[in-house]
Amino acid sequence: MEKIDPSEITPEHLYLSRREFMAGAGALVAGVLLLPACKGGGQVAQNDFCTDAKAQSTADELGNKLTACKDITSYNNYYEFTTSKTGVAPLSKNFKTEPWTITIGGLVDHPRTYTVEELVNKFPPEERVYRLRCVETWSMVVPWLGFPLASLLNEVRPTSKAKFVRFETIMDPAQMPGQKDRSYDWPYVEGLRLDEAMHRLTILATGIYGKPLPPQDGAPIRLVVPWKYGFKYIKSIVKIDLVEEMPVSFWTKIIPSEYGFYANVNPAVSHPRWSQATERRIGELTRINTLPFNGYADEVAGLYAGMDLKENF
Numbered sequence: 001m002e003k004i005d006p007s008e009i010t011p012e013h014l015y016l017s018r019r020e021f022m023a024g025a026g027a028l029v030a031g032v033l034l035l036p037a038c039k040g041g042g043q044v045a046q047n048d049f050c051t052d053a054k055a056q057s058t059a060d061e062l063g064n065k066l067t068a069c070k071d072i073t074s075y076n077n078y079y080e081f082t083t084s085k086t087g088v089a090p091l092s093k094n095f096k097t098e099p100w101t102i103t104i105g106g107l108v109d110h111p112r113t114y115t116v117e118e119l120v121n122k123f124p125p126e127e128r129v130y131r132l133r134c135v136e137t138w139s140m141v142v143p144w145l146g147f148p149l150a151s152l153l154n155e156v157r158p159t160s161k162a163k164f165v166r167f168e169t170i171m172d173p174a175q176m177p178g179q180k181d182r183s184y185d186w187p188y189v190e191g192l193r194l195d196e197a198m199h200r201l202t203i204l205a206t207g208i209y210g211k212p213l214p215p216q217d218g219a220p221i222r223l224v225v226p227w228k229y230g231f232k233y234i235k236s237i238v239k240i241d242l243v244e245e246m247p248v249s250f251w252t253k254i255i256p257s258e259y260g261f262y263a264n265v266n267p268a269v270s271h272p273r274w275s276q277a278t279e280r281r282i283g284e285l286t287r288i289n290t291l292p293f294n295g296y297a298d299e300v301a302g303l304y305a306g307m308d309l310k311e312n313f
């Protein structure tokens, strides 16, 4: 059996949010009592997605080899289904991703609704091997298929008033049992500053390992921003809006002191309850150092010139 950090078994986000809701006395006790329930349902998915899955690449640009397909597709964060990482794949197996439309509007000249098929035909997905660093300190190296978000934004043409991009996940409690938990403010929402959204590394992903995304990884389309913590990578997107005000992200709304808007990977800024200095690649045993901006500093640090990244975490 693989050795797993307690921090990885405990769904950190849930633990924290419950604590937050338990405002005041007894919070810690309540949080601890919740642990056994959180650990339940740990069955690894019987999925055959990986049997004929194949990436073009074998490693990222730094030489890190790809995380195994079975790990990427059986160890997930997707609270719309469950807080159990290994429970997501079996619970999302029959999630319906067709038909699917994404409506893009707000402060744009040409608002429009697209099917995923239209997007994929218009912007042929290319393979991008990126590191994914979760705020819980685990990481993966993922061969995504996707296209630059900038391609889509250029087509709808943000107006000069647009400063941020706001993304929303589908709301479908009948298919997503986690959305029946009313202690969360569904649907999941995320946001980027317009220049972050236009950056060439930012993609909308529609596949992994050479195949369309399986449900557990955010089918049919999800955001990927490799220099940010994984919670920015919003899954199963149905709505994108260009807006003037900074959007309030799902996790920021729940715990603003712990999940900031920027969420840039930063080993020098600890999460209030744990260090962000190191991480564990899923499938490997030893911890490695976390890199500033997740190793993409050369390309993205300039976006934050002059900003205090401790203040703006």
Ligand SMILES: Nc1nc2c(c(=O)[nH]1)N[C@H]1C(S)=C(S)[C@@H](COP(=O)(O)O)O[C@H]1N2
Pocket: 072, 075, 076, 077, 078, 079, 080, 133, 134, 135, 169, 188, 216, 217, 218, 229, 230, 231, 232, 233, 234, 235, 236
């Ligand atoms: N809609 C939605 N998107 C989400 C999440 C979620 O719970 N719901 N979890 C986020 C978190 S915390 C992480 S680390 C990544 C995990 O992506 P993966 O399961 O494909 O590895 O998805 C992100 N996107």
Ligand SMILES: [Mo]
Pocket: 077, 134, 135, 136, 229, 230, 231
């Ligand atoms: Mo995460």
